[in-house]
Amino acid sequence: MRFLAFSTLALLLLSLESVLVKTFGFEVTRIDVGLALVVYAALRATTVEGAFSAFSVGYLLDVFTGRPTGLYPALAMLVFLLVRGVGVLVDGRSRASYALFVAVATAGHAFLSVLFSWLTSAAGSGHVLSLSGVPLQVVLTTLAGTAMWPLLKKIEPGERPEPGVLR
């Protein structure tokens, strides 16, 4: 039941993040701590446990937005599958490669969420403006993800499972 540990950690980190963002007054950018957990789960956990972890982290982020629509659980699952797919080709076991995965996943997640919002919302063009904060978001999330590495290793110390996207 490691996904419960991931969910609890995600809940605490999102609560902390929302307070820090308020305190330091970030207007557009955020630290996507939940995504760092999804990437870690995709690289380290088993398929079922990782999928549940990714889903629960996305669900929590969805609830934290104030208007849960299902967008973030779906995106978390997409990121989970993409990282897992790329993880077959690229070794993601070290801290450095994990940080690289987090950086790329953060940028991809931000673009996908804006794309989906743009496609489905009448006020879609407004969401495009939030992309201005993506570079800083990538940097902050990568730093936060790297800082969390020792903690994440305690939750899921498992090495990379056998190859295959749905292994």
Add this chain to the structure above:
Amino acid sequence: MFSFLRRHRELLIVGALLLWPLISYLSTGHRGRAPNFIDRTVLLLSAPVQSVLTSIIDGVEHLGSGYIALRGSHEESLECRTRLGEAHAELNSLKEAQAENARLKAMLGYVEDTVDQEIVARVIGLNPSPQFQSIRINRGEDDGVRAGMPVVTAEGVVGQVVRAVGGSADVMLLTDAASRIGGVIQRNRVRATVVGTGDGHELSVELVPREDDVVDGDVMVTSGSDGIFPRGVRIGVVRAPERPSVGMFMKGKLEPSVEFSRVEEVLVIPVTMGLPSAVLKGTTP
């Protein structure tokens, strides 16, 4: 059948976890769902954590700023006394105006709906997703906060409650891309729609006919025409109005009166759809 499910268990679980929220999103769009049991549990667990963290950070900030503030407190107190005297004088004249206003309203037979006491709330968090501009406050359903209620500060309009549960509520900020509010230029009562741009610190002024008299620096207040916000609350200041060579309407930016990322306390006005909650309670079957 069972062997098929067992064999493809992982694929089916992953597929369900991906497709269920995706279909839910595509079918409900940006309306969002009403809070279910899991949502309420998550909010019940996270709101106290946010409150405690906010208190700790505020405590540390006050400790530091308290010492710095002490150093110039004497000069500041003298200045405050002067300002207090001025404020008393202004308050007196406002009271006179209010009394006159009440007399005139009574003469005209104007009946005003009584509004319940505003609910004072503290901001305990900012939404972690930049696509949705919202804040969380430490007052919820238990305190009489309901979805749709307007939220303001002394500086002006903050936004609207989009979800309220037990002890907390989420407030969509004016800067959110989905936010629309009826405004009027204070100087000449020209009507406009104020739209959130989604960038976190600027608003857009729309639907103002190009021939209307709107200039840089005009103050925009709520018109009350949206049925959500009370009339006359400050929204912001018009910046750089432009009249494009084609089209019926002018374009303009609005600098909000409230610095949304720095809001600490807010007031929730207990009206929904322009009606005091007491009136709504009376009409509820």
